[in-house]
Amino acid sequence: xxxxxxxxxxxxxxxxxxxxxxxxxxxxxxxxxxxxxxxxxxxxxxxxxxxxxxxxxxxxxxxxxxxxxxxxxxxxxxxxxxxxxxxxxxxxxxxxxxxxxxxxxxxxxxxxxxxxxxxxxxxxxxxxxxxxxxxxxxxxxxxxxxxxxxxxxxxxxxxxxxxxxxxxxxxxxxxxxxxxxxxxxxxxxxxxxxxxxxxxxxxxxxxxxxxxxxxxxxxxxxxxxxxxxxxxxxxxxxxxxxxxxxxxxxxxxxxxxxxxxxxxxxxxxxxxxxxxxxxxxxxxxxxxxxxxxxxxxxxxxxxxxxxxxxxxxxxxxxxxxxxxxxxxxxxxxxxxxxxxxxxxxxxxxxxxxxxxxxxxxxxxxxxxxxxxxxxxxxxxxxxxxxxxxxxxxxxxxxxxxxxxxxxxxxxxxxxxxxxxxxxxxxxxxxxxxxxxxxxxxxxxxxxxxxxxxxxxxxxxxxxxxxxxxxxxxxxxxxxxxxxxxxx
Amino acid sequence: xxxxxxxxxxxxxxxxxxxxxxxxxxxxxxxxxxxxxxxxxxxxxxxxxxxxxxxxxxxxxxxxxxxxxxxxxxxxxxxxxxxxxxxxxxxxxxxxxxxxxxxxxxxxxxxxxxxxxxxxxxxxxxxxxxxxxxxxxxxxxxxxxxxxxxxxxxxxxxxxxxxxxxxxxxxxxxxxxxxxxxxxxxxxxxxxxxxxxxxxxxxxxxxxxxxxxxxxxxxxxxxxxxxxxxxxxxxxxxxxxxxxxxxxxxxxxxxxxxxxxxxxxxxxxxxxxxxxxxxxxxxxxxxxxxxxxxxxxxxxxxxxxxxxxxxxxxxxxxxxx
Numbered sequence: 001x002x003x004x005x006x007x008x009x010x011x012x013x014x015x016x017x018x019x020x021x022x023x024x025x026x027x028x029x030x031x032x033x034x035x036x037x038x039x040x041x042x043x044x045x046x047x048x049x050x051x052x053x054x055x056x057x058x059x060x061x062x063x064x065x066x067x068x069x070x071x072x073x074x075x076x077x078x079x080x081x082x083x084x085x086x087x088x089x090x091x092x093x094x095x096x097x098x099x100x101x102x103x104x105x106x107x108x109x110x111x112x113x114x115x116x117x118x119x120x121x122x123x124x125x126x127x128x129x130x131x132x133x134x135x136x137x138x139x140x141x142x143x144x145x146x147x148x149x150x151x152x153x154x155x156x157x158x159x160x161x162x163x164x165x166x167x168x169x170x171x172x173x174x175x176x177x178x179x180x181x182x183x184x185x186x187x188x189x190x191x192x193x194x195x196x197x198x199x200x201x202x203x204x205x206x207x208x209x210x211x212x213x214x215x216x217x218x219x220x221x222x223x224x225x226x227x228x229x230x231x232x233x234x235x236x237x238x239x240x241x242x243x244x245x246x247x248x249x250x251x252x253x254x255x256x257x258x259x260x261x262x263x264x265x266x267x268x269x270x271x272x273x274x275x276x277x278x279x280x281x282x283x284x285x286x287x288x289x290x291x292x293x294x295x296x297x298x299x300x301x302x303x304x305x306x307x308x309x310x311x312x313x314x315x316x317x318x319x320x321x322x323x324x325x326x327x328x329x330x331x332x333x334x335x336x337x338x339x340x341x342x343x344x345x346x347x348x349x350x351x352x353x354x355x356x357x358x359x360x361x362x363x364x365x366x367x368x369x370x371x372x373x374x375x376x377x378x379x380x381x382x383x384x385x386x387x388x389x390x391x392x393x394x395x396x397x398x399x400x401x402x403x404x405x406x407x408x409x410x411x412x413x414x415x416x417x418x419x420x421x422x423x424x425x426x427x428x429x430x431x432x433x434x435x436x437x438x439x440x441x442x443x444x445x446x447x448x449x450x451x452x453x454x455x456x457x458x459x460x461x462x463x464x465x466x467x468x469x470x471x472x473x474x475x476x477x478x479x480x481x482x483x484x485x486x487x
Numbered sequence: 488x489x490x491x492x493x494x495x496x497x498x499x500x501x502x503x504x505x506x507x508x509x510x511x512x513x514x515x516x517x518x519x520x521x522x523x524x525x526x527x528x529x530x531x532x533x534x535x536x537x538x539x540x541x542x543x544x545x546x547x548x549x550x551x552x553x554x555x556x557x558x559x560x561x562x563x564x565x566x567x568x569x570x571x572x573x574x575x576x577x578x579x580x581x582x583x584x585x586x587x588x589x590x591x592x593x594x595x596x597x598x599x600x601x602x603x604x605x606x607x608x609x610x611x612x613x614x615x616x617x618x619x620x621x622x623x624x625x626x627x628x629x630x631x632x633x634x635x636x637x638x639x640x641x642x643x644x645x646x647x648x649x650x651x652x653x654x655x656x657x658x659x660x661x662x663x664x665x666x667x668x669x670x671x672x673x674x675x676x677x678x679x680x681x682x683x684x685x686x687x688x689x690x691x692x693x694x695x696x697x698x699x700x701x702x703x704x705x706x707x708x709x710x711x712x713x714x715x716x717x718x719x720x721x722x723x724x725x726x727x728x729x730x731x732x733x734x735x736x737x738x739x740x741x742x743x744x745x746x747x748x749x750x751x752x753x754x755x756x757x758x759x760x761x762x763x764x765x766x767x768x769x770x771x772x773x774x775x776x777x778x779x780x781x782x783x784x785x786x787x788x789x790x791x792x793x794x795x796x797x798x799x800x801x802x803x804x805x806x807x808x
Contacts (some may be wrong), residue, residue: 014489021626028625036631038618039499040598042606044589048790050710055746062503079706130519142513150514160741162510163503163655167741169663170708269608271615274629278602278609287610330636353523364569373708394607401706402786407606409504452774 078380102151221429584798683733
């Protein structure tokens with residue numbers, strides 16, 4: 001038995017680590033994907049006033065604090081049995097869709113993108129955002145920087161801070177926007193829609209027109225037949241902020257559609273002693289280990305999952321792209337993990353269109369932005385779609401609204417089992433008996449998890465997509481046979 | 488002349504500090520041009536082994552964010568200290584433990600018991616399963632770092648040269664620090680706080696403060712507040728008087744109270760104690776019992792006054808009796 005250690009690949013509120021074991025023939029015997037850190041938010045949020053949680057749980061993730069801010073605010077609304085006024089809801093959704101557009105941009109151009117734009121086996125030193133800029137030119141690189149700049153500016157206007165927003169509180173938001181601010185945001189949103197269209201065109205030109213990439217996307221090494229999860233509106237269209245959680249089976253048939261308050265009937269988490277992260281699964285199907293198929297409770301919650309779990313997009317341009325994706329890839333559901341990149345850019349466009357609709361809504365500049373809670377607080381669940389998956393916040397309080405219990409099922413956590421499986425399958429598919437394990441091969445194994453835009457790439461996700469990477473191949477006595485230093 | 492070498496690292500943090508660095512937008516290209524970035528796991532491909540192979544003190548500047556929460560965080564903190572000429576504690580977590588430091592209000596046991604046994608979605612079999620630092624699998628052994636009982640700030644683990652506060656530090660402040668270092672001006676005295684000012688958050692706040700005497704406190708969700716009046720004057724606990732300025736009073740501009748992420752003002756070691764003294768001067772009562780009953784209206788003083796600074800405060804950790 002030989003052991004290949006990839007440590008660290010990155011971090012999830014810390015770091016991630018992969019061990020690949022090879023048998024004596026040089027074939028993959030097994031892989032383990034470990035999450036080496038735990039910070040304990042669920043425990044130290046106990047004893048805090050519940051209205052502070054939207055300002056504390058943002059620190060779970062500095063890349064997607066907006067997702068925690070919103071899930072938390074919605075959980076607080078539920079705890080206090082209060083419904084925010086329409087303007088407040090629309091302001092939250094406007095913020096949220098602008099965030100989605102910016103966040104997906106970052107992943108496509110800086111994390112997942114370099115693998116396609118620069119090439120999966122290109123020299124590692126070039127497989128980053130600087131390599132992307134070099135390849136596509138400063139003009140396009142500048143556009144990406146401008147997209148981030150504009151989204152961050154809107155987030156600061158709506159959320160108070162561009163990172164770790166502060167404006168949502170039980171019953172609404174702390175500040176509205178003036179008609180001048182709305183006009184300014186509208187200009188940005190128009191730009192976001194254009195940027196979304198541009199990005200889909202880029203995806204088409206760079207990825208879809210390259211048969212090698214299309215073959216890679218559709219290859220068995222990057223495919224798993226699982227359940228898919230996503231939040232949908234009343235017409236079963238994708239919604240990032242609100243609605244019910246819909247799960248479809250590996251054949252694309254609706255398996256369950258549940259309200260946030262019913263999540264415990266549907267989701268449970270398995271503990272393994274070799275990692276700090278738990279493995280969520282569909283309770284009604286059951287935990288069968290790291291396997292796919294209808295009998296396994298493993299589900300995925302990603303941009304592709306959201307599209308698979310929905311009947312369409314809520315906006316016209318994105319709907320056309322949705323139809324194009326499914327007709328190109330042979331109908332629903334799509335099991336190809338790498339198609340998640342495609343779904344992500346469709347969502348980027350949809351988020352931009354949604355934001356534009358919202359900012360043009362006359363109610364957006366309304367001044368009734370808070371419903372002051374009057375009922376005794378009890379318990380509540382808030383669910384949003386984080387860019388990396390369905391995010392659930394569940395709080396219980398005492399009669400004064402002091403937190404007594406917190407349960408969180410975070411975006412990437414949903415995908416812990418499927419990411420582990422994707423790494424395993426890619427490693428088995430790519431590491432062949434008698435062939436040398438090259439850096440390019442390793443990067444392609446990394447592509448298996450990078451498609452999920454995982455939050456152990458929370459920060460990874462922020463710029464070029466490569467991590468420090470030490471790989472040691474050992475014989476069964478632990479002697480190092482080979483060491484690969486990737487840079 | 489060779490470009491100065493820059494390293495950036497995260498420990499137990501959320502990634503928000505990395506995003507804040509990116510939020511200098513196009514100037515990030517200037518940083519890439521001015522420095523030879525030798526380590527930045529978020530952005531570039533250098534590995535621990537690359538850093539280990541460097542001579543001691545070969546990195547000119549290291550911006551280190553995140554608190555120290557486990558054995559791996561500490562190991563890398565020691566390595567970055569040895570390799571760096573100037574080590575900067577960057578952001579609230581590295582400076583003072585930050586929000587992860589609130590875990591010092593509970594214990595590792597309590598965290599594990601909840602997360603791996605009690606949580607309503609967790610499957611508990613045979614009395615429950617806890618993560619093990621060392622696991623023997625059928626194919627061989629695999630390891631994970633050891634989680635510590637207590638969250639620490641960076642300077643509780645290694646020697647730190649400078650501090651950049653904020654959760655996260657504001658991008659214009661980050662750029663100011665980088666510009667200063669690039670200017671070649673003599674560096675400030677060791678231990679200096681950079682990217683902030685020497686006043687309090689109240690000095691930056693646009694609201695009018697009359698230092699009203701108070702008999703009643705409110706929680707932020709309970710009342711509509713006046714956008715121009717000091718929040719503390721309106722009975723909302725706001726950490727402004729006990730917080731260093733530098734953020735531009737963003738939270739009070741957004742109509743919510745400050746929670747103290749820029750840390751204590753100059754010459755204050757304990758932000759919570761400073762807040763208690765600020766509050767005691769505005770209580771409208773003389774009778775000790777009345778003072779106590781007014782202060783009792785403030786729910787969760789520990790988690791509010793020490794929201795970001797508990798791990799680095801005089802208290803460091805609080806065991807519930």
